[in-house]
Amino acid sequence: MPAMRSKWLQILALVLLQFPASSILAEEAPAESAGIEVMSAFTSAEVEEGEAVAITDETKYLVMFLMGVPLLLLLLATVVLGVAMGVYGKPVFVAHMVCAGLSMTLATAHAVVGLVWFYPF
Numbered sequence: 001m002p003a004m005r006s007k008w009l010q011i012l013a014l015v016l017l018q019f020p021a022s023s024i025l026a027e028e029a030p031a032e033s034a035g036i037e038v039m040s041a042f043t044s045a046e047v048e049e050g051e052a053v054a055i056t057d058e059t060k061y062l063v064m065f066l067m068g069v070p071l072l073l074l075l076l077a078t079v080v081l082g083v084a085m086g087v088y089g090k091p092v093f094v095a096h097m098v099c100a101g102l103s104m105t106l107a108t109a110h111a112v113v114g115l116v117w118f119y120p121f
């Protein structure tokens with residue numbers, strides 16, 4: 001009788017061990033196919049039009065203009081402060097430096113954007 005019970009216990013143990021294993025294996029398949037779906041989104045042959053290409057020429061001119069106006073104003077302010085400092089001896093060195101730094105930053109951005117969008121014209 002104890003031998004019979006131990007046989008049933010063995011079967012029960014096998015069944016209990018098999019259930020989680022089979023359920024894990026069953027779950028792996030959809031996860032794998034989901035992974036393939038995700039990858040196909042990246043490797044798909046369809047080339048979608050990028051946002052940079054979608055921008056119209058009018059919008060590009062507008063962005064360049066909106067960068068150019070403050071650039072000219074900052075350059076003018078730098079010049080005025082430079083003259084005030086150099087000619088009239090006003091203590092505006094820091095303001096001259098701040099305006100000069102902002103001018104150079106904006107000028108660089110303006111030049112880079114202009115080259116990227118409009119080169120080779």
Ligand code: HEM
Nearest residue numbers: 075078079080081082083085086093096099100101103104
């Ligand atoms: C007609 C226009 C300008 C005048 C009369 C002028 C005048 C001056 C003067 C007198 C100084 C010397 C300040 C001192 O050492 O006490 C100076 C320094 C400086 N200016 Fe101008 N400036 C003019 C335009 C500009 C522009 C357009 C920029 C840059 C966007 C600029 C950038 C600088 C820089 C970086 C310094 C510091 C140089 C140094 O101390 O070694 N300036 N400026």
